[in-house]
């Protein structure tokens with residue numbers, strides 16, 4: 001499927017924390033990136049996958065894909081958008 | 085003089101008799117949970133000068149100043165009025181209209197709750213009825229303001245329209261939806277309307293704005309929370325315009341006024357008569373026709 005085709009620069013695993021730290025951890029990782037770089041964020045099913053993509057959208061970054069890893073986790077591909 | 089006091093009349097003006105003889109807790113008027121800095125200043129001054137230096141927050145976003153001497157009530161009201169603060173009401177009439185912060189402030193909000201609370205207040209506040217009558221307005225399905233515990237509860241929601249040309253099949257909305265209403269089939273999102281509760285989470289989460297959400301009002305009737313607890317029920321579909329909304333709320337209040345026995349709460353009237361009469365009346369109002 002298409003998820004295999006997405007190239008990314010960095011990855012981060014946020015399955016070891018719970019909301020709202022999930023988002024905080026992803027946000028910090030995004031801050032380290034350069035404009036236009038892509039990060040793969042691995043998160044748990046449930047609250048994280050329900051909420052983290054939206055929070056990242058609200059931060060103004062570009063969501064590319066949410067891929068089901070079929071192990072109870074999902075990977076969200078995000079392109080960093082530097083604030084104007 | 086103290087034995088001449090008419091507490092029923094005082095109650096109408098928001099003065100609640102205390103255990104302590106000659107004192108009452110004065111209920112202030114608050115709409116949608118907001119007070120200005122000026123309001124708070126004068127409340128603080130009055131609580132210090134005439135009360136015991138504190139206020140009590142009620143469970144429905146009200147503020148009361150305890151330990152007001154009944155002899156000083158007129159003076160207190162005058163002092164409060166200078167800071168733009170009016171007294172509230174108790175007894176058998178329309179009470180404080182409560183509201184969460186809604187779409188003007190909260191990222192989850194689907195409707196402008198505060199504006200609606202003010203409009204409802206203007207339309208109904210203090211109206212005499214067979215029993216107390218409460219309105220509550222909450223901005224979305226998160227229901228921070230607990231809509232269904234009110235006689236009439238109003239909750240914001242979004243009606244959906246899917247723009248498949250904008251959708252790039254990322255899958256975010258499928259997981260953002262908590263009711264399982266969405267699925268991805270051949271790269272397109274399929275909506276099962278029977279499972280959708282109009283929460284708007286798909287609209288808010290979609291990175292491509294492929295979901296267009298039209299704000300609407302989800303209305304519940306006959307809720308109550310106290311000695312007796314009942315969750316108000318939705319009797320009409322989501323409403324998209326205020327004209328229809330007010331027709332429906334007018335119909336509910338009229339039904340209560342016409343059918344309730346004195347001292348009977350809306351819920352009890354509905355239980356005594358069965359829900360069909362009310363349902364028919366609000367349905368008609370929803371569909372637009374005067375009866």
Ligand code: HEM
Pocket residue numbers: 019020021022023024047048051052055
């Ligand atoms: C700046 C970000 C956030 C703030 C300020 C915030 C604030 C809050 C507040 C005030 C509550 C209500 C707590 C209560 O009264 O019980 C709450 C509940 C909750 N939050 Fe957050 N939150 C944030 C981000 C998040 C994120 C990113 C997630 C998950 C990914 C999350 C998950 C939750 C959940 C699941 C609840 C519900 C808890 C319950 O109802 O038992 N929050 N949040």
Ligand code: SF4
Pocket residue numbers: 184185186187190191192193194222223224225226227228229
């Ligand atoms: S009910 Fe919705 S809009 Fe209102 S405060 Fe809660 S989350 Fe925000």
Ligand code: SF4
Pocket residue numbers: 242244260261262263264265266275279280281282283284285286287
């Ligand atoms: S409005 Fe809410 S319940 Fe309806 S499809 Fe969107 S996320 Fe699911």
Ligand code: SF4
Pocket residue numbers: 250251252253254255256257258273289290291292293294295
């Ligand atoms: S979130 Fe938007 S772009 Fe992604 S699958 Fe849903 S509708 Fe399509």
